[in-house]
Amino acid sequence: MKRLLLASALMFPALAHAQVSPSRWSQNYIPTLTDWKAALLYNGQGFSDAMATINASKLSVGAESDAQLVTPTGTAVTRTVASHFADRISVLDFGAACNGTTDTATDDTASFNKALTYAATANAAVTVPARGCRVLGPVTIPAGVSLAGAGFNSTTIYAGNTGANIFILGGQGATIRDMDIKFSAANPTSGAAIDASTKTPFLARIFNVMIESPYIGIDLSGNSITVDHTRINGSSGYGIRIGHATTSANTVDPRITNTTIGNADGTIAGMLVEDAGGLYLTNNDIVGGQIGTLFRTGANQQITWTFADNTVLGDTGKGIGLEIQNGDVSGIIRGLRFANSWSSNNVNDNILINEGSGGTLENISFSGFREYGGSGNGLTATYGNGIRLTDSEFCAGNSGATQVYLGTGVNNATVTGNNFSNTCGSYTSNRASGVSLEGSNNYTTVTDNNFAGISNPINLPTTNVGVSLIIKNNQPLDNNTESIAASSGGLTFDQGFGGYVITGTDGTNVSNITYGWSGRHVLVIPQVAVTFATGGASGSGICNAYTATANTPFNADFYGCWYLH
Structure with a gap:
């Protein structure tokens, strides 16, 4: 029914x-x-x-639909779902496996390159997940694209040991950040973890990256490239190499900040600078290796106007802390300034400025510098014009070494207001010599320094010290006298004391006084009668005959010869 x-x-x-x-x-x-x-x-x-x-509301892959709008929390602005997905791209979306830590894991190089190539067209960033990805390289990060991990404690790139450059910064604004790049074999002999050199990029950035056991950690040549909050451990070659691919200081304004380079014993240099104009080094720490920081030009390369502040340039290394030299006669090194920085406890000299192959080397300044320990000299300069050392502290070291050594022909040097005493707080200095001038050190100034407790405060050659030297107001030299015996062979006014007491036998005839330089003024206090005759050797002769009476002080001034009055 x-x-x-x-x-x-x-x-x-x-x-x-x-x-x-x-x-x-x-x-x-x-x-x-x-x-x-x-x-x-x-x-x-x-x-x-x-x-x-x-x-009508169905969506196809890759297409946007106005019907699929979303509104993020805290704003009234709506965007399409596809627009949100385009902000960041994951390497996983392009086939990366990121499936392990060993050489048997999938090589994700191709997937990384696909993701980055697409990101360049979409103006998007590329993310790497918080796990291990095997990438043997090379991977090119295009201009304007950022490759970002989840942090160097989370994202690890296992780079193997192929000798290839792993990541290449390919253009303006290319960025890599927040990951650990780890090489699997010890002591590689080629390749860089990050190549910011081949494409000479502009405004590229490397941030919060850990690099372990590369040959070169970061190879950098270009314009306004920044390395910040990065750590490089155990390089077999160089932690950071700057300007290898340029000449004439055309690696412009690179900035290395808040970065630590922990070198292996065999590391050639923690940082190698070959060509750079306006290099900024700020708040960095370079430890170990054969050389901490090496400034060395090649053919037609220039290193000009470096600003190094609050940076450990070399510490506890197997060789030299900081070395500066031209590797080619066409090289130019000019205008390097090291302020409030450090080089200490190295096996050899803590600072070495040497001739290398010649070239131009001038205007190198150290201010507020600290140098402790080590087996060699504090600072050795065998070449250069206009080396300045001011308001710095040099302490400790080997008993056979000197705090500051200026070799023959080092001119226009300034050594002013420094502490060279045998104690620096809790440190005790074993170095016997304060400042040593080898000769022909024209227009050099050594003033207002503290040499308390140093047995040989200022070492000078007997003749040819140099023209227009100023050595005065050094403690305790200017306030002390040295006793010397009158001898027919002459008098020795060494160490730069302000006064000398003459002892010996009455009536001694003297025709030479060593350690004279233009403008030197000495107070002489004879305890015996001494007769001074004109003549004598060049550079140590006496201008005028003079008879000194016992216990009657007189002055001695040097202007090519000694003028007694």
Whole structure:
């Protein structure tokens, strides 16, 4: 009977009663066709219209739809889902497996390159997940693209030991950050973890990266490249190499900040600078290796106007802490300034400025510098013009060494206001000599330094010290005298004391006084009568005959020869 009623209702819809809500349907009520259509409404639309709406809202892969808008929390701005996904791209979206730590894991180099190439067209960043990815390189990061891990404690790139450059910064604004790059074999002989040199990029950035056991950690040549909050451990070649691919100081304004380079014993140099104009080194720590920091030009290369502040340039190394030299006669090193920095506890000299192959080497200054320990000299300069050492502290070291050694021909040097005493706080200096001038050190100034407790404060050649030297106001020299015996062979006014007491035998004839330089003034206190005769050797002769009376002080001034009065 129910079937007949339903059939009649369907056949004669005009005779059916008005629409009844499904909530009122019951065993005793038979829904009409109108009831069924009403029950199939979608979003307030009839069945046919609803189906059209559903079909229109379907999304194909890679397409955007205005119907798929989302509103992030805290803002009224809506964006499409596809737009949100385009902000960041994962290497996993392009097939990277990131599935292990060993040489049997998948090499994800191709997937990284695909993701980065796509990101360059989409103006997007590329992310690397918080796990291990094997990448043998090379991977090129295009201009304007950032490759970002989840932090160097989370994302690890296992680079193997192929000798290839792993990541290449390929253009303006290319960035790599927040990951650990780890080489699997000890002592590689080629390749760089990060190559910021081949493409000579502009405004590239390396941030918060750990690099372990590379040949070169970062190879850098270009314009305004920044390395910040980065650590490089155990390089077999160089932690950071700067300007290898340029000449004429065309690696411009590189900045190395807040970075630590922990070298292996065999590391050639923690940092090698070959060509740079306006290099900034700030708040860095370079430890170990054969050389801490090496400034060395090649053919037609220049290193000019370096600003090194609050940086450990070399510490506890197997050789030299800081070395500066030209590797080619065409090289130019000019205007390097080291302020409030450090080089200490190295096996050889803590600072070495040497001739190398010649070239131009001038205007090198150290201010507020600290140098402790080590087996060699504090600072050795065998070459250069305009070396300045001011307001610095040199202490400790080997008993056979000297705090500062200026070799023959080092001119226009300034050594002023430094502490060369035998104690520096809790440190005790074993070095016997303070400042040693080898000769021909023209226009050199040694003033206002503290040599307390140093047995040989200022060592000078007997003749040819140099023209226009100024050596004065050094403690305790200017306030002390040295006793010397009168001899027919001459008098020795060494160490730069302000006065000399002459002892010996009355009536001694003297025709030479050594250790004279233009403008030197000495107070002489004879305890015996001495006769001074004109003549004598060049550079130590006496200008005028003079007879000194016992216990009557007189002055001696040097202007090519000694003038006594």
